[in-house]
Amino acid sequence: MAASTMTGFTAFVMGSKPNSFLLARRSGGPVGFRFIKTQQRGQRGSATRRCGTRCEAATDVAVKDASASRASSLTALEQFKAAGSDRYMKERSSIAVIGLSVHTAPVEMREKLAIPEAQWSRAVGELCNLNHIEEAAVLSTCNRMEIYVVALSWHRGIREVMEWMSKTSGIPVSELRDHLFMLRDSDATRHLFEVAAGLDSLVLGEGQILAQVKQVVKIGQASGGLGKNIDRLFKDAISTGKKVRTETSISSGAVSVSSAAVELALMKLPESHALSARMLLIGAGKMGKLVIKHLAAKGCKRVVVVNRSSENVDAIREELKDIEIIYRPLTEILSSAAEADVVFTSTASETPLFLKEQVESLPPASQSAGGLRLFIDISVPRNVGSCVSDVESARLYNVDDLKEVVEANKEDRLRKAMEAQAIIIQELRSFDAWRDSLETVPTIKKLRSYAERIKSAELEKCIQKIDENALTKKSRRAIEDLASGVVNKLLHGPLQHLRCDGSDSRTLDETLANMYALNRMFGLDTVKAILEQKIKAKVEKSQN
Structure with a gap:
């Protein structure tokens, strides 16, 4: 240069x-x-x-x-x-994902970065206002907090997102770096496809993550926050997740985080009294419902549910007939815990529901449960303070402790994951081809428009030279068809060489080289015109 x-x-x-x-x-x-x-x-x-x-x-x-x-x-x-x-101009924006998960960060870190579903739209708006971010989406669950963006500049965009995460969580960027992962373009796309398919979950093939990915699209569409690339990315991820579950056996025998929590509780209780232990669930949302469902599947006959209202509990009671469900209001949380041997917590509370002083004041658990009260906290942010682990009569487990449960049948899970990867690779090629095809769309449109203007001008000249009385409607239509046919045949070759949709062996670089050549030959100036339009749009946005 x-x-x-x-x-x-x-x-x-x-x-x-x-x-x-x-x-x-x-x-x-x-x-x-x-x-x-x-x-x-x-x-x-x-x-x-x-x-x-x-x-x-x-x-x-x-x-x-x-x-x-x-x-x-x-x-x-x-x-x-x-x-x-x-x-x-011969570069394009990057699709990137930056975040952390149960594989890269402890729950203490994840809960500080967790974004409640009700705040996803706000977060997306703030991210899209960053200087080098065009589009954004947030996927925040108990096991991960990931931000997907279309970055106009890879390095600047990632830096801005990291600074935003630091500001939001109060964690210094230097500390965040130790736990974050960053993926770009095809690697970022593959990651989301694997997430939706359940391959990146703590429990392989779990189904709840697919519902959470769908929720990203639903909230994004309602708020108008999803851009063209992110919208297509998440929709293709959902399609991939469904396809993997339909065409492989990855979901058979797979357990969710909730069922793993139930398995962990039963593992820690004395085997002879596990099913007779007194069960308490705090929170009757989706995760809580699954806890009750899996308790019933294991043979548990009774569970007490503490929730803000009885509406969700009544709905669960109507659906699950094989287990007795007793509702208690939130005001009775401590008295209910005093009568329980196992306490599952699954709420959206951002402050702990149980602290050391409260748990120390509870009477001992029943002797049939070994005299120890188990707290199984599957919420992020956590519902049970880490200080509870210092109480001699209590044992505290959180989502990170579920790894003990899911280590079983590792080889079988890996075999299923290999089957799923073949589907993901195919879907990844399809998405990449779609994104590549976007590069040439403006040039195709402008070239067609250029040809149409010439055709119209020449037709007008031709018509003016012909006696109007001698020109019938049929003759006029024949002349117009002739002109259109000539234009289409002349454009066929150039437009074929602007395709990059995976239908032939042409690479993106070859297609882009054709695009720039046509821009020069016909003076289309497509890319510069688009960029100038972006500048004007940003100027107008700043004025508002």
């Missing part, structure tokens, strides 16, 4: 001009831009002076601001054109 060009573009990117919209090169495909408006009072005055005498005469502050913004818009466009920007 010529030194002069690099210097000009670098100066522009680094924001040597105050109050300019900084352009950041994105990695992985055709370039795109995000904009950072650095507001300095002195610059507003200079922008106003550039607007001319009429602006100087205006006294309305809003008029001055609007004029300054228009000047900034023009300045950004002119600088963009002069900065050798075409050198940076």
Whole structure:
């Protein structure tokens, strides 16, 4: 790259001009831009002076601001054109995932980063307002907190997301780095497909994660927060998850986190009295319902459920007839725990429901349960304070302790995972081909529009040369069909070479080379026009 060009573009990117919209090169495909408006009072005055005498005469502050913004818009466009920007267009934005899971971080870390479902839309909005993030989605469960983004710049985008995570959780970035994983493009896509298929779960093939992935799409559609790439990514992940479960036996014998919690409780209780132990469940949501279902499947006959209201408990009671379900209000949580040998907690509470002092005040568990009260906490954030583990008469287990249960039948699970991987690879190719095909769509549209304009102009000339009385409707239609046929046949070859949908052996690089060649030959300027449109859109958004 010529030194002069690099210097000009670098100066522009680094924001040597105050109050300019900084352009950041994105990695992985055709370039795109995000904009950072650095507001300095002195610059507003200079922008106003550039607007001319009429602006100087205006006294309305809003008029001055609007004029300054228009000047900034023009300045950004002119600088963009002069900065050798075409050198940076042969890249595209990256799909990335950054997050942590039960495989990379302890529950203490995951609970600080957990985002309640009700706040997903807000989080997505904040992420999309970051300077180098186009689209975003949040997947936060008891076992993972993952952020999926379309980043205009891989390095800048990841840095901004990490800083956002640090700000949200209060954990320094330096500490976060030890637990985060970051994946890009095909690796990020594959990861989400594996998550939806249950391959990345603590319990292989668990079904609840697929429902949680579906919820991301549902919430995103309701809030309008999902962009084109993320929307397609999650929908294809859902389709892959369903296909894996339909075409393999990965779900047979697989257990959910809730059933693993039940298994763990029964393992820790004396075998002869496990089913007669007094069971208490705090929370009657989806996870809680599964706990009751698995208790019933193991032969447990009675469970007490503490919940804010009786509505969910009544619904569960109607569905599960093989187990006695007793409802208690939240105000009776301590008295109910005093009568229980095993306490399962599964609520969305962001503060602990049980602390050391409260558990110490409870009477001992029954001797049939070994005299120890078990707390099985499958909530994130945790519902039982870690200090409870210091109580001699109690034993505390959280979601990380479920690994003990799921280690069984490891070889069989690995075999099922291999079967699922073959399906995932096929679906990954399909998604990559779809995303690659997006690169050439603007050029295809503009080339067709260019050809149609020529056809229409030449048809008009031809029609004018023919005597109107001699030109019947049939003749006119025949001439128009002839013109359309010629245009279509001439376009067929170029458009074929703009395809990159996996239907032939052409690579994305070859297709992009064809696209740039056609842009030069026909003067379409497609990529630059799209980028200028993005700049204008960002300027307008900043004004609002």
